[in-house]
Amino acid sequence: MSGTLHHRHPGDGWVQCGDHQHWGLHGAAGLFLVRRAPPAPGGRPGRVTEVVLQHRATWSHHGGTWGIPGGAVAPGETPTQGALREAAEEAGVDPASVRVVAEHVLDHGVWTYTTVLAETLEGRRTHVSATDPESIEVRWVPVDDVAGLDLHPAFAASLPHLMTLLDDQR
Template identity: 50%
Template sequence: MRGDGDGWVFGSDGSRRWGRHGAAGLLLRAPGPTGRATVLLQHRAGWSHHGGTWALPGGAIDSHESPEGAAVREAGEEAGIARDSLTVRAERVTWTEDSGWSYTTVIADADTQLATVPNGESTELRWVAEEDVESLPLHPSFARSWPALRSVPVRAVLGPDVVTTPEPRTVDLGERGFGWIVAVVATERVEDTIDAVRGENDGTAGTADRRTTVVITADDAVRRAVGSVLAAEL
């Protein structure tokens, strides 16, 4: 069923973009066999715009929808992904045009590599390891936005206020992009949190743990104590 967002928007240079109210796509991550991040990519059908390239499930935003709502809906239509099987973590406007058109990438996680059901807009849907994404022929716009969307491995130091150990998942690093939790260190006191961070920074942590360190906490006192180390909430 066609929505009121379906239609082309033309830029001053004659380029065209799909979506009268802009467009959105879903960047869905899930842990691969080793726990490292994989992303769900769509091999676009040959008849579609930039057919034969790889990109995210997505499409036009209808006038009544948020970018998140549109991205999740499109993932359901194009990949058979149910809304209750994923957790949205963040969104980024990854493309804008002088016409006012924009594309929003909605970032979400799934606990496992979900089964998919392609529709006529796809020749294939595939879970791809993040390090292998650039080896595929990517949609030009996705290729330009991918460096800011891909994740870096993250070592999560849990503050004393955190009682739930997070599974592998995306962490929003703000201007630094995104991280993917691959190691977790739990602490019981603020002093332990500081020591865990210092151990990483002074090189005493094991080689396998020398990754971007993020402190997971909602406690302002812990945030102040860890200083310049990025603090994020679950």
């Protein structure tokens, strides 16, 4: 999520949604980047082995929890473009090093959050790192370790469905 302390973009701002607020005048988007084991004989894609998670800065919303890099979508930008831009800014992800495979939209009517699911090319462990103050750390996390982390509640709620979507790619 883009904060107010730095790198402001068009599209930054709060949207009132019933009794609560969301970040992103044009919605928000995040990148869920995974890598897979080598394909099985016959070419079936391998299982997801690791995912990129962001340990969120303590001052941010739900600070100290783990989630995915992302933020407000800018005007004229698709959610996928926004997620890739934010992942480049926050996590050093080179957009040329990943392949987008699916999107999942959480629709609140006046506001949407799009999780862009992507995988690295040929299962590579691409370089990622915390590249702005919104993160304490960004790293590859073994998929079996994810549930043991203190996850951002919205990410935790969507995670089972996201993993199902990735499994459907196989």
